[in-house]
Amino acid sequence: MTKTALVTGGARGIGRACALALADAGFDVALVDLLEVEMAATARDIEARGRRALTFQADVSDFARAHAIVEQVGATWKQLDVLLNNAGAANPKPILEITEAEFDRTIAINLKSCFNFIHAAAPVMLEQDAGGRIISISSINALSGGVTSAVSKHAYAAAKAGILGLTRSLAKELGPKVAVNAICPGIIATDLLRNLLDDRKEQLTAGIAMGRVGTPEDVASIVRYLATEAHMFMTGQHFVVDGFQWSC
Structure with missing residues (x-):
């Protein structure tokens, strides 16, 4: 039976890479994003891989809309195996x-977007014989308190740390039928960081043991693993994907 996934923030960057990796792994993929044109392009690439795609233009912070989207995915595909909470935005302003x-x-x-889609998807997964997987994209900012490059500060760090707490608590509540995990990317080459990387790539790379910034595909490989490993005995965990970013 074909499995299905729902990816928020799936139009570009990490979300797009993850959606395509899931399609390559045999998943039909539903995308949620505000960027309609980019999302349509990602959907076409999913379909070019022989998988089905659905698109929903939506504000992920809207609780009712999240429920409506999950309901429509269920009505169309009759199942939901993986929820990837990827949508996010940074605000680098100091606290004052x-x-x-x-x-x-x-x-x-x-953070609230994760709650919205988990609240909608968890009952579906709990009712399925196969259960499901929930994966949320946090950040190394959740662990470090925010990098000195000022890509993000307090609100973003707090939200991403909240995802880790939510992941651990949900793993206890939704197990054993649903595995709940998070991923903490480091500096990843996306549109969000384009200007920073153009100005400070050499400086930032010097503080990464692997000698390069990450790619969306680096994150997607972990998402694919968490989504597809049949007998995975891991839940309530966070996986750091930062090339060992010891200084930034």
């Missing part, structure tokens, strides 16, 4: 400069 609205928005996009 960020507004309440900006802080709330950063938390909503990065």
